[in-house]
Amino acid sequence: MPYTTFEIPEKYTYQTGFLSNLETEAIPGALPVGQNSPQKCPYGLYAEKISGTAFTAPRWENQQTWVYRIIPSASHATFAPVVSTDNGLETKLNYVPDQLRWDPFDLNIDVDWIHGLNMVAGAGDPALKNGVAYYIYGATRSMADNTAYYDADGDMLIVPQEGTLDIQTEMGRLLVRPNEICVLPRGIRYRVDLVDEHPIRGYALEIYNGHFQLPELGPIGSNCLANARDFQIPVAAYSRDTKSNWLVYNKFRGQLFQASQTHTPFDVVAWEGRYYPYKYDLGRFNTIGTISYDHPDPSLNTVLTATTNAHPGTAIADFVIFPPRWLVAEDTFRPPSYHRNCMSEFMGLIQGSYIAKEGGKGGFQAAGASLHNCMSSHGPDRAAFDKASNEELAPVKVGLGSMAFMFESCYMVGITDWGLTKCAKRQPGYSEESWGALQDQFCPPPEHNS
Ligand SMILES: O=C(O)Cc1cc(O)ccc1O
Numbered sequence: 001m002p003y004t005t006f007e008i009p010e011k012y013t014y015q016t017g018f019l020s021n022l023e024t025e026a027i028p029g030a031l032p033v034g035q036n037s038p039q040k041c042p043y044g045l046y047a048e049k050i051s052g053t054a055f056t057a058p059r060w061e062n063q064q065t066w067v068y069r070i071i072p073s074a075s076h077a078t079f080a081p082v083v084s085t086d087n088g089l090e091t092k093l094n095y096v097p098d099q100l101r102w103d104p105f106d107l108n109i110d111v112d113w114i115h116g117l118n119m120v121a122g123a124g125d126p127a128l129k130n131g132v133a134y135y136i137y138g139a140t141r142s143m144a145d146n147t148a149y150y151d152a153d154g155d156m157l158i159v160p161q162e163g164t165l166d167i168q169t170e171m172g173r174l175l176v177r178p179n180e181i182c183v184l185p186r187g188i189r190y191r192v193d194l195v196d197e198h199p200i201r202g203y204a205l206e207i208y209n210g211h212f213q214l215p216e217l218g219p220i221g222s223n224c225l226a227n228a229r230d231f232q233i234p235v236a237a238y239s240r241d242t243k244s245n246w247l248v249y250n251k252f253r254g255q256l257f258q259a260s261q262t263h264t265p266f267d268v269v270a271w272e273g274r275y276y277p278y279k280y281d282l283g284r285f286n287t288i289g290t291i292s293y294d295h296p297d298p299s300l301n302t303v304l305t306a307t308t309n310a311h312p313g314t315a316i317a318d319f320v321i322f323p324p325r326w327l328v329a330e331d332t333f334r335p336p337s338y339h340r341n342c343m344s345e346f347m348g349l350i351q352g353s354y355i356a357k358e359g360g361k362g363g364f365q366a367a368g369a370s371l372h373n374c375m376s377s378h379g380p381d382r383a384a385f386d387k388a389s390n391e392e393l394a395p396v397k398v399g400l401g402s403m404a405f406m407f408e409s410c411y412m413v414g415i416t417d418w419g420l421t422k423c424a425k426r427q428p429g430y431s432e433e434s435w436g437a438l439q440d441q442f443c444p445p446p447e448h449n450s
């Protein structure tokens with residue numbers, strides 16, 4: 001299998017599909033047959049429904065899951081705000097039209113998942129369910145025993161760059177490694193453990209509106225890009241603990257809260273529905289590209305999209321990747337050309353290098369990032385331009401061992417203070433170094449030479 005990242009079976013088992021209505025039970029018979037809410041649920045479980053869309057949302061986008069659990073999640077003490085000056089969840093945004101780039105973010109930050117999430121940029125307001133947020137995360141610790149977390153603000157798409165996330169969710173367990181991604185829908189309780197204490201670092205995209213979908217394939221047909229069968233969903237796995245104290249953290253309009261309870265949130269014995277966390281191996285992506293000439297738009301590399309219903313084709317966020325692929329275009333400048341985009345483009349690099357930018361120190365490096373905001377000009381840097389203008393156009397496989405990605409959004413995104421200054425990773429000379437050295441190479445016919 002040439003296009004998969006992982007050949008060794010991992011320790012967890014999964015169901016597969018994208019937005020399929022799934023059923024899973026850790027004990028045979030735990031799921032009620034033929035109904036959701038019997039007078040008494042099997043084995044004395046409680047039925048609880050989690051709605052991911054309005055009850056009356058159209059069928060194609062309607063998402064809900066019924067969970068059958070030992071204690072309802074409603075059984076908890078009052079939420080209290082977690083007062084911290086530095087929890088990484090800033091809401092103040094600075095709007096900057098410059099091209100921005102960041103050096104690799106730190107790997108060894110002595111915090112856990114909850115405290116290791118730093119918002120770097122974003123737009124909109126979770127209260128109005130409209131907007132996005134981009135995060136850089138880094139942690140060296142598993143979440144404390146008996147703690148769980150959920151995000152009421154949006155769905156979180158996590159892109160690990162370093163270290164494996166062992167994620168326990170209400171719906172079961174997910175192991176997410178670099179070159180895989182996962183999506184944790186709003187409201188689902190989870191906790192993140194490190195594997196062998198290896199630090200974790202990566203990126204996350206939060207969408208305040210709706211949920212991710214697979215992009216339409218149009219004339220491509222019914223396969224390619226990310227295929228539905230390659231998405232992996234946990235199977236029910238529960239623990240029974242009604243004796244110890246648990247702390248549930250909640251991000252609610254960008255503010256961290258916590259509430260205690262006397263039972264584990266991970267007590268779901270069976271569930272049924274289509275509102276659940278999932279993961280995907282980016283190595284499975286079936287990349288499409290030109291086999292004749294010119295550079296197609298990067299929308300062709302969309303793994304997942306969250307659309308605005310108001311404007312078909314306009315995404316509040318697309319998750320786009322640039323995997324290893326063949327370039328065969330004839331008489332073509334193969335990297336993206338110079339461009340300005342009404343969408344904003346936030347890019348990260350999981351490993352390797354990216355076709356339009358020099359790697360190396362001070363360049364676009366793995367674990368670093370860049371942001372080209374709405375209508376901010378960008379494109380290949382001088383070195384990439386010179387190379388691509390003069391290279392022999394033989395078929396060539398590019399991006400070997402690489403995986404760059406982009407969060408593309410219709411919003412103009414603002415940068416947090418953390419992103420602008422506090423993280424201390426911003427490259428001050430990015431714009432000048434990339435495009436300042438481009439020469440006037442205009443060579444008109446002699447009659448126009450003045
Ligand atoms: O700016 C970038 O590097 C991202 C990008 C890639 C591509 O192939 C076409 C357009 C585009 O914005």
Ligand SMILES: [Fe+2]
Pocket residue numbers: 336339341345372378
């Ligand atoms: Fe771009």
